[in-house]
Amino acid sequence: MGTPALLDRYELLAAWHRLIPEAELAGQHRYELDELGEAILNPSPSARRQIVLTDVYCHVTEQMGHLAAMSVPVITPALGIRVPDVVWMPCHRWESFDHDDPVPFVPDLCVEVLLDSDRAHDIDRRVTSYLEGGATEVIVVCHSGRVEFWGAAGRRQTSVFGIALSLDGRYFEQEGGVS
16 A cells, blocks of 8 residues: 655645634634644643743744734645644735635744643654745744744754743743643
8 A cells, every 4th residue: 555645735725625614613723734634633722821822922023023923824845734823924925825724835933832732742743844844943832941943954042033932931841740
């Protein structure tokens, strides 16, 4: 038996539209599509994860301008349609597509917050796919609150965009449990 063929951008978009009625029942963008067009349901984020996501979004908009968004579906080249926690891109890129559909390319900045998320098991694949799809930087906020900056050449010490995230430690897991 051969390896299943990855869906192209148009096939992924068609699969996404077939799921819209189900998505409205489950809550918009609580699902993603893998590279074969299979739906992946994401659990609703906890209150503390929502607080951290909002905090990250606020930091990005304060430091980069109000061209960031939360939970926007993005078509990746190798991982299907994924929903990063926060994305940012310049105005001309926002204007280049229909906002009712997933972004047809990977934005310049993608952020993943792993707190209360099962995304940790595939975070390496997500980071790689976002970067291969055109992201300049991917920021990963780990369960412990550690912030990682990733670019095409690998992990960086600081953000290429100059972003600094100062996140409240009480929402993160510390040794011995949640602080």
